[in-house]
Amino acid sequence: MTIPDAVSLTQALIRFDTVNPPGFERDCAHHLGAMLEEAGFANSYYEFADGRTTLVSCLPGRDESLLPLAMTGHLDTVPFGHQPWTRAPLAGEIADGKLYGRGASDMKSGVAVAVASAVAAAQQPESLRRGLMLILTAGEETGCDGSRYVAEIEGALGKASALLVAEPTSNLPAIGHRGALWLRGETAGVTAHGSMPEKGVNAVYKASRAIAKLEQFGFNEKRDELLGSPSLNVGTVRGGLNINSVPDYTEFTIDIRSIERKSHEKILCQLKSYLNDEGVGLNAEVDLDPVKTDFNHPFVQCVNAVVAQEIQIVPRPMTLPFFTDASILAAALCAPTVILGPGETALAHQTDEYCFVDKIPEAVMLYEKIIDSWCR
Numbered sequence: 001m002t003i004p005d006a007v008s009l010t011q012a013l014i015r016f017d018t019v020n021p022p023g024f025e026r027d028c029a030h031h032l033g034a035m036l037e038e039a040g041f042a043n044s045y046y047e048f049a050d051g052r053t054t055l056v057s058c059l060p061g062r063d064e065s066l067l068p069l070a071m072t073g074h075l076d077t078v079p080f081g082h083q084p085w086t087r088a089p090l091a092g093e094i095a096d097g098k099l100y101g102r103g104a105s106d107m108k109s110g111v112a113v114a115v116a117s118a119v120a121a122a123q124q125p126e127s128l129r130r131g132l133m134l135i136l137t138a139g140e141e142t143g144c145d146g147s148r149y150v151a152e153i154e155g156a157l158g159k160a161s162a163l164l165v166a167e168p169t170s171n172l173p174a175i176g177h178r179g180a181l182w183l184r185g186e187t188a189g190v191t192a193h194g195s196m197p198e199k200g201v202n203a204v205y206k207a208s209r210a211i212a213k214l215e216q217f218g219f220n221e222k223r224d225e226l227l228g229s230p231s232l233n234v235g236t237v238r239g240g241l242n243i244n245s246v247p248d249y250t251e252f253t254i255d256i257r258s259i260e261r262k263s264h265e266k267i268l269c270q271l272k273s274y275l276n277d278e279g280v281g282l283n284a285e286v287d288l289d290p291v292k293t294d295f296n297h298p299f300v301q302c303v304n305a306v307v308a309q310e311i312q313i314v315p316r317p318m319t320l321p322f323f324t325d326a327s328i329l330a331a332a333l334c335a336p337t338v339i340l341g342p343g344e345t346a347l348a349h350q351t352d353e354y355c356f357v358d359k360i361p362e363a364v365m366l367y368e369k370i371i372d373s374w375c376r
Contacts, residue, residue, distance in 0.1 A: 001038045003120045006360045007099065009112035011092030013075075014101035020076035022051075025138040025146075028075045029053040032115055032136060039122040041134070046156065048149035052138040056156060059122055061131035061375065068131035069375050070160035070333055071118065071367075072147075072325050073111035073167070073341075074140030077103040083351045098354040105343030109355040110166025110363070111136060113342055117367035121375070130375035133160060140325050143182065143286035147325040151332035160333040162299040162374065164367070167324050168343025168355075171311065171363050173303045175338060176292035177320040178227050179258040179327060181267060184251055185210065186281040187239075191248040200246030204239040207250035210278040211237065214254065217274060219262070226319045227259040227290060230267075253285070257321065260290050288327035292319065293336045299374065303338045306369040311362065320345065340366065 016028040026047070033043045033055050041057040048054070053075075061068065080089050080102055087093050087100040094100070099109070118132050135157070139145030150156045187207045192200025211234050219230045232254060239250030254271075258264060264287055272282055293300055295317045304315040320339060330337045342359035 001119065003123070004035060004116050006112040006116040006364045007357060009116060010099060010104065010109045010355070010360060013108035013112060014092040014103050015090055017090055018076045019079050019102065020139060020141045023076045023138055024051040025075040026051045026053040029055040029136060029138070032111070033057060035115060035119060036134065039119040040125060041118070041122065044156065046150045046153065048139065048145055052146065054138050054146035054150050055134070055136040056150060057134040059118070059125065059128070059132045061128045062126060063129045066130045067159050067161035068133045069162055069164065069371065070133040070135060070329070070335060071114040071164045071166065072135040072137065072329055073107050073114055073165070074137045074146070074325060075111065076139055076141050077106070078141050078349050081351050085352055087352060094357060097357050099357050099360070100352060100354045102353055104353050104355040105168045106348035106353070107167050107341060107343055109343050109360050110168065110341035113360060113363040113367055114166045116364050117371060120368055121371045127376050130161060132371070132375065135329060137325050144288060144323070144325050144328045147328040151328050157332055160335040163326060163330055163333055163335040163337045164370065165324050165326050165337060165339040166341040167320070167339050168341050168345050168348055169320070169339055170344055171340060171342055171359055171366060172313065172318065173300070173307055173315050173338050173340045174318045174320050175295055175300055176226065177290065177323055177326070177339065179264070179290035180286055180288040180323045181256040181258055181264045181284060182286035183254040183256065183268070183271070184283050184285050185254060187250045187279060189246065189248040192246040194244035194246060197246050200248070203247045203250040206278055207237065207239060207252055210275050210280045211252060213275065213278065217271070219267070221259065221261050224259040224261065226292060226317055230259055231257045258290055260292060288323045289331070291326045291330050291337055293338065297336045299336045300338055302373050303340065303370055306366055306373060310366060310369060322348070
């Protein structure tokens with residue numbers, strides 16, 4: 001089989017509309033599955049909802065006692081946003097050394113790199129002592145739904161010797177990221193006619209007082225030297241049904257990014273106590289642990305050596321502010337984790353998202369060297 005050109009493959013993947021919601025990653029997953037199957041991989045498809053497809057593709061190594069190297073990327077993307085794009089977001093256009101489109105950085109270029117390097121490795125399967133496992137997921141952007149689903153299916157994944165995540169890092173290796181705790185806050189009131197507000201209890205006012213308090217909330221945690229400090233952001237507020245009634249229900253969402261020092265359970269208890277006087281109900285919508293691998297782990301050092309040798313940059317300990325599927329998969333696979341991909345971290349979710357074209361073949365070269373060093 002011809003090894004796919006990762007730049008052209010990135011363009012093809014961008015042209016699959018996998019904006020989440022609704023996602024519908026099935027066609028994209030099967031397109032990639034066909035490439036991998038032709039190269040000798042065995043495919044399994046898992047759907048947590050209709051059309052929400054995660055692909056697990058495996059190539060055995062010649063030494064069955066050695067655990068495989070796992071590589072992962074997600075197929076869904078975020079919506080385009082309200083601001084107009086100067087380039088069509090699903091066209092995959094190239095201009096001035098940049099490949100544009102939703103998912104160009106986050107993270108269809110990374111998926112293309114993982115698939116192209118895996119197909120290249122499969123050209124000489126007899127030289128692979130360790131096998132390869134690709135986990136291409138649905139629903140990452142809304143809380144790692146696809147990876148969580150497949151991780152809960154007995155026998156779907158097994159264990160791995162290491163996990164390589166192709167999220168955007170501009171080809172510099174990261175050894176972890178913060179966790180995510182997404183909460184839904186709710187306030188209840190008593191409805192009444194808008195001309196007689198004293199007859200009711202305004203749920204919007206209750207929510208607004210709680211939100212104002214959250215702006216001043218402090219975690220009282222020592223900063224982690226790698227993961228940094230936890231953060232809190234109120235993302236949405238919805239309340240009331242019509243202008244001339246006192247609203248009896250309001251909901252708002254809270255996005256917390258966590259570090260390792262305090263469990264999500266303790267953070268939730270802390271917030272409930274902090275907002276107790278405002279009568280706020282809090283429920284967890286997404287609960288993803290932070291990830292951090294020892295910088296001295298042999299796999300981390302393997303990746304660092306490849307990067308230092310091939311692009312003449314000596315990696316330093318680095319983590320990312322956002323979550324990845326490693327929140328689920330690292331624990332499920334019992335695997336040390338490195339995050340490395342061609343996309344630009346700062347361009348994730350942006351209008352006119354792009355990836356520098358030359359970063360894509362560079363990432364393929366790095367992945368091929370990592371596979372060669374760790375698996376052969």
